[in-house]
Amino acid sequence: MLARLAENLFWAGRYVERAEDTTRMVDVTYHTLLEASPDVAAQTWEQLLEVLHLRGAYGPDPVDVATVLRFLVLDPGNPGSITACIARARENVRSVRELVSSELWEAINDLHLALGSRDLGEELDDQPFSLFRSIRRDCMTIYGVASETNPRDEGFRFMALGRLLERAEMTCRLIDVRYGQLEALAGPSQRLLGAHAGPPGLARAGQGADRADFHHWITVLKSASAFEAYRRRYRASMDPADVVEFLLLEPDLPRSVLFCLTGAMRQLEALSAGRASRATRLLGRTTASLQYRDVSDLFDEDLHTFLDGVQDQVAEVAETVADEFFRHHPSGMMHAIATG
Amino acid sequence: MGDLFDDYDREGFFDEVFADPGVRTHYQGVVERLRRLSPTDLERRERIRDGIFRSAGITFTVYGEDAGIERTFPMDLLPRIIPAQEWEVVERGVAQRVTALNRFLEDLYVGEQAAIHDGVVPRWLIHTAEGFRREAFGIPVPHGARCLVSGVDLVRDHEGTYRVLEDNLRNPSGISYVLENRAAMTRVLPVAFAEQHVQPVDHYGPMLLRALREVAPPAAGEHPVAVVLTPGVYNSAYFEHAFLARQMGVELVEGRDLVVDEHVVHMRTTRGLQRVDVIYRRIDDDFLDPVVFRPDSTLGVPGLLSAARAGNVTIVNAVGNGVADDKAVYAFVPDLIRFYLGEEPILPNVDTYLLWEDEQREHVLDRLDELVVKPVAESGGYGMLIGPAASGEEIEVFRDRVRADPRGYIAQEVVALSRHPTLIDGRVEGRHIDLRPFAIAGESVEVLPGGLTRVALRRGSLVVNSSQGGGSKDTWVLEDDADGTGGR
Numbered sequence: 001m002l003a004r005l006a007e008n009l010f011w012a013g014r015y016v017e018r019a020e021d022t023t024r025m026v027d028v029t030y031h032t033l034l035e036a037s038p039d040v041a042a043q044t045w046e047q048l049l050e051v052l053h054l055r056g057a058y059g060p061d062p063v064d065v066a067t068v069l070r071f072l073v074l075d076p077g078n079p080g081s082i083t084a085c086i087a088r089a090r091e092n093v094r095s096v097r098e099l100v101s102s103e104l105w106e107a108i109n110d111l112h113l114a115l116g117s118r119d120l121g122e123e124l125d126d127q128p129f130s131l132f133r134s135i136r137r138d139c140m141t142i143y144g145v146a147s148e149t150n151p152r153d154e155g156f157r158f159m160a161l162g163r164l165l166e167r168a169e170m171t172c173r174l175i176d177v178r179y180g181q182l183e184a185l186a187g188p189s190q191r192l193l194g195a196h197a198g199p200p201g202l203a204r205a206g207q208g209a210d211r212a213d214f215h216h217w218i219t220v221l222k223s224a225s226a227f228e229a230y231r232r233r234y235r236a237s238m239d240p241a242d243v244v245e246f247l248l249l250e251p252d253l254p255r256s257v258l259f260c261l262t263g264a265m266r267q268l269e270a271l272s273a274g275r276a277s278r279a280t281r282l283l284g285r286t287t288a289s290l291q292y293r294d295v296s297d298l299f300d301e302d303l304h305t306f307l308d309g310v311q312d313q314v315a316e317v318a319e320t321v322a323d324e325f326f327r328h329h330p331s332g333m334m335h336a337i338a339t340g
Numbered sequence: 341m342g343d344l345f346d347d348y349d350r351e352g353f354f355d356e357v358f359a360d361p362g363v364r365t366h367y368q369g370v371v372e373r374l375r376r377l378s379p380t381d382l383e384r385r386e387r388i389r390d391g392i393f394r395s396a397g398i399t400f401t402v403y404g405e406d407a408g409i410e411r412t413f414p415m416d417l418l419p420r421i422i423p424a425q426e427w428e429v430v431e432r433g434v435a436q437r438v439t440a441l442n443r444f445l446e447d448l449y450v451g452e453q454a455a456i457h458d459g460v461v462p463r464w465l466i467h468t469a470e471g472f473r474r475e476a477f478g479i480p481v482p483h484g485a486r487c488l489v490s491g492v493d494l495v496r497d498h499e500g501t502y503r504v505l506e507d508n509l510r511n512p513s514g515i516s517y518v519l520e521n522r523a524a525m526t527r528v529l530p531v532a533f534a535e536q537h538v539q540p541v542d543h544y545g546p547m548l549l550r551a552l553r554e555v556a557p558p559a560a561g562e563h564p565v566a567v568v569l570t571p572g573v574y575n576s577a578y579f580e581h582a583f584l585a586r587q588m589g590v591e592l593v594e595g596r597d598l599v600v601d602e603h604v605v606h607m608r609t610t611r612g613l614q615r616v617d618v619i620y621r622r623i624d625d626d627f628l629d630p631v632v633f634r635p636d637s638t639l640g641v642p643g644l645l646s647a648a649r650a651g652n653v654t655i656v657n658a659v660g661n662g663v664a665d666d667k668a669v670y671a672f673v674p675d676l677i678r679f680y681l682g683e684e685p686i687l688p689n690v691d692t693y694l695l696w697e698d699e700q701r702e703h704v705l706d707r708l709d710e711l712v713v714k715p716v717a718e719s720g721g722y723g724m725l726i727g728p729a730a731s732g733e734e735i736e737v738f739r740d741r742v743r744a745d746p747r748g749y750i751a752q753e754v755v756a757l758s759r760h761p762t763l764i765d766g767r768v769e770g771r772h773i774d775l776r777p778f779a780i781a782g783e784s785v786e787v788l789p790g791g792l793t794r795v796a797l798r799r800g801s802l803v804v805n806s807s808q809g810g811g812s813k814d815t816w817v818l819e820d821d822a823d824g825t826g827g828r
Contacts, residue, residue: 003608004597095573098582098592154610271610325610330601 005099006158007326008092013162015089016108019082020139021170022052025177026072026082027132028223030065032216041065044177048072051173054080069128074120082135083115101149104142111138154271161267161321168260169314171224172307175247178220179304214238221246224255244303245295257310261287264317271325279320286313343375344382344768345761351770354500354758356420366423366818373532374418379766385417385528386763392524414811415521416762417528420773420793421536427789427817430494430502433687434777435785436677438490441509441664442781443680446484449476449660460679461672468747469669470717471510471662473625475632479648479659482555485781486658488620489548491515491791494687494775496758503690503755505774506719507670509661511622514792515778516580519544519587521792521814537819539789544778545587551782552588552618555654560617567591567607569598569621571639581622595623600643603650619644620656628659667716667750668694691753695746704751705742708735711751713742721805728754757802760813762795772796774804775815790815 029048033041045068049055054071057078061067075081079088090112097105115135123131143163150156217238221227230246250256265287268280290310298306350358357367377385393415422430447454448466456463466472491512493505522541526533549566556564570581572594585592597607598616606613621628627637629644647653663669671692674685693711695701704711713725725738742749759770777791793813794804804810 001610002591002593002597003610004594006610098586158610326608328608328612330599330606330613 001099001154003326003328005096006154007322008096009099009155009159010162010321010326012089012092012096012108013159013164014166015085015092016139016142017163017166017170018080019085019089020136021167021174022072022080022082022085023132023135023139024223025052025170025174026069027128027136028174028219029177030069030128032219033065038064048177051176052080054078066125069124070121073124073131074115083120086112086115096155099155101145103145103149107138107142107145111135111142114138152270157267157271158325161264161271162318164260164264164267165314165318165321167255168257168264169311171247171255171257171260172311172314174220174224175244176304176307178216179307213240217243224253226250226253226255229253241295241298244298249290249293249295258287258290261290261314268321277324279317279324282313282320283317286310286317344377345371345375348761348768349770350759353756353770353772354496354498355770356496356758356760356773358761366421369535370419370421370532373529373535382417382763382766389415389417389524389528392527393520414797415517415524416795416811416813418761418763418768418813419525419529419533419816420760420775420813421816421818422790424818424820429686430775430777431787431789433502433504433685434490434492434494434779434787436681436683436686437492437504437507437673438487438779438781438785440677440680441490441507441673442484442487444676445486445509445658445661445664446481447680448663449486449658450478450480455676455679458679460675461669465666465668465672465747466663469663469666471625471660471665473660473662475645476658476660479645479655480651481654481658482557483781483783485551485555485656485783487661487664487779488551488555488656488658488781489515490779490781491776492779494777495690495755496775498756500758502687502775504670504673504687505690505755506667507665507673508719508776509664510657511624512776512778513577513580513622514776514794515544515788516583517812518778518788518790518792518815519583521812525814533816536816538816539819541788541790544788545584545589547780547786547788548584548620549588549590551780551786552620552656554782555656556617557651557654559652564617565590565615566618566620567593567598567616569593569595569619569623569641571595571623571627575622577622584620595638595640598641598644600641600647603643603647603652605641605644605647605653616653618654618656625659625662628655665719667692667714668747671750690755693751695742695749695751701742701746705739708739708751710754712754713738713749713751715749716747721803726754726802754802757796757804760793760795762797762811762813764797764799769799771799772802772804773813789817 025048029044033044036044042063045063045065046055049058049063049068052072057080058068058071061071071078072081074083076084076087078084086108090108093100093105093108120131146156146159217240218227221230221243224247226247229250230243233246233250234242246253247256249258251258251262253259261283265280265283268277268283272280348358357364357371363371444455448456455461456466487509489512491508491514493508494502495505496502518541552566553564556566566588567590568581568585568588570578570592572578575581582592591597591607593607598619599606599608599613601613605616605619607616623639626633627639629640629642630637631642632645633640644653644655645659648655648659664673671689671694674689677683677685693700693704695704704713707727708725709727709730711727713727715723718724725734727735730738738749742751757772757774760773761768762771764771773793773795775791775793777787779785779787793815795811795813796802796804797811
């Protein structure tokens with residue numbers, strides 16, 4: 001198929017996922033901070049912006065709940081805002097309407113139009129919970145429709161690949177947001193001690209969480225739709241190390257990083273059928289290194305740095321996919337680009 | 341209870357359906373059917389039609405209105421019917437015209453320019469035509485099929501004579517409406533349609549693909565790769581570009597999907613570069629290749645013309661065809677037919693005055709209130725003066741324009757376009773129509789039966805263009821043995 005159209009589908013998958021995961025993260029942050037002091041809240045939002053790589057785009061405005069919420073949810077000038085992601089997903093699907101089911105186009109177009117016709121600012125002030133829930137549900141409708149109405153052709157696989165790689169990154173970020181919060185709650189004196197000290201929530205790995213932490217980790221699990229599954233596995237125990245391991249490595253949990261990477265691997269293998277692919281090798285390496293990771297080790301190191309490393313590797317896979325599938329140049333031109 | 345046609349008034353125009361003794365023979369079957377429909381029945385069928393067009397997303401974009409609104413192109417429920425013998429003349433006439441124009445363009449760009457040397461058409465006229473492209477000299481087109489797709493606009497005058505209004509040799513659009521109208525009509529009025537033995541149109545896609553493959557460069561081998569090149573989703577005719585690609589089962593590409601290397605065109609696919617042999621481009625000459633034409637064009641493909649010149653790819657329609665779309669050059673087409681084919685034109689032009697000729701110009705300036713004045717390089721009904729409908733002020737504006745730039749305009753006698761009964765708010769009224777048959781030239785010329793009948797929906801209007809509030813009709817060409825009464 002045409003490389004441009006494949007790339008559009010890849011990005012359509014990424015943008016819908018990004019919109020959904022941003023919703024999940026904003027939701028979890030908002031609700032865990034309801035009882036927090038303004039200082040802690042500001043610092044946590046600041047962390048979320050960092051984790052989403054949007055701190056620069058946010059600019060010099062003071063970081064308060066109302067402003068950050070608008071920036072992340074409905075600001076058309078913020079390329080990472082939820083409405084902007086949906087708009088870009090829609091643009092990408094619009095250009096490949098010939099290649100996808102009309103139901104998929106309608107699902108994504110409906111969400112875009114619905115967001116445009118609602119007074120999102122008022123809903124944020126009034127009922128953010130129901131707004132977040134409805135966006136999450138509509139995003140899942142889009143995947144459901146995509147999965148139930150499209151043949152498993154190249155186009156579908158690129159879209160699925162984009163979605164899974166994006167989700168793998170975003171789940172890393174979701175864990176990182178929680179980590180940032182713990183850092184913020186620990187206060188500046190703790191952080192001055194340096195990276196090796198680690199934040200308190202993680203320092204108690206293996207000893208179970210205290211009551212406040214208990215509540216926060218539940219929220220994180222819920223935001224990844226993983227709470228019920230976690231409880232069935234671990235019963236009443238709420239150990240931060242177990243939660244992190246669950247979200248990173250649980251092979252059967254649809255939002256765990258490992259689940260996403262093995263799923264992405266299946267798509268990539270089908271797409272490169274028979275061809276040597278560097279992207280496949282890179283992804284295989286990342287998956288393997290994650291799979292055989294002993295999570296308790298992570299608590300002796302800096303979890304934040306580890307999560308960043310996983311994200312970098314996933315980004316490299318995506319970049320390699322683009323090189324191998326979307327950016328073909330005549331050999332003569334390749335040389336010109338390399339030297340020019 | 342009265343019927344649909346009770347109050348119908350021909351108002352002195354040539355009417356496609358009604359003549360003096362009553363309904364023309366080839367319309368009797370359909371009119372009989374329609375008479376039996378109750379108003380509710382009619383409304384229901386209109387609703388079915390609207391549903392079909394909306395869900396198919398058949399729209400065009402109107403420029404200059406808010407946010408480039410997408411509209412549907414309204415199809416009238418009353419079909420236009422052309423009997424076999426009448427169509428046979430149109431078909432031969434269109435094929436003759438396209439054949440002569442292909443010979444002329446081939447001779448102009450890669451031949452000896454015999455028509456110029458022999459004084460059939462002045463050299464200065466050719467060189468001052470806006471669509472003339474020096475850059476096209478020496479670019480070969482197999483079989484000389486430079487106008488592979490033509491959409492010749494025909495009108496019928498007060499006597500019912502078919503006349504050519506424009507040739508449209510660059511990027512004629514509208515074929516998607518022809519096919520979609522037919523698909524809709526067979527669902528909205530299935531019985532009336534089935535009774536009539538109408539010649540099919542749905543082989544257009546294969547017909548076009550076959551011609552595109554016939555003009556592939558000799559180097560292309562046995563299975564030439566053809567693509568449709570579109571400016572993109574924001575183009576007003578994007579729906580049609582996508583439609584054609586789908587009908588032919590070929591890729592719909594944008595300029596950025598193509599890359600030229602060593603004078604060979606490739607498209608970027610997920611499996612690497614794939615050679616392209618024939619490009620059915622729906623991009624104007626000026627935007628086709630920034631190396632040769634507008635350097636700021638991001639729609640085109642750098643190096644495309646050099647690849648075509650090297651004989652590695654065929655650009656369809658050929659570059660530079662616009663020279664023959666110039667309305668002053670149009671006036672010479674009957675002579676070009678005589679010159680290149682040694683035949684008399686089957687379809688006459690509309691009488692046209694050339695305004696650089698002093699005598700003709702003065703004659704025209706005396707009668708501006710009776711004539712139509714058109715800019716030579718415009719199409720789509722833009723920028724023209726319709727004398728009988730114009731104010732004194734407008735006429736004076738055109739008088740000045742013609743005097744300042746006599747080469748830039750032509751004048752024509754007003755043609756009282758034929759009318760066709762049309763459903764307007766539940767009533768049948770006469771509306772002016774034209775006909776755009778589509779001709780495909782590969783190794784030989786073939787004309788699709790019928791074409792696009794456009795309707796000027798505004799009462800009294802002579803302008804049928806979709807951009808100016810026009811609608812359309814499904815156009816039925818009857819099989820030989822049909823006489824319009826259901827073959828019984």
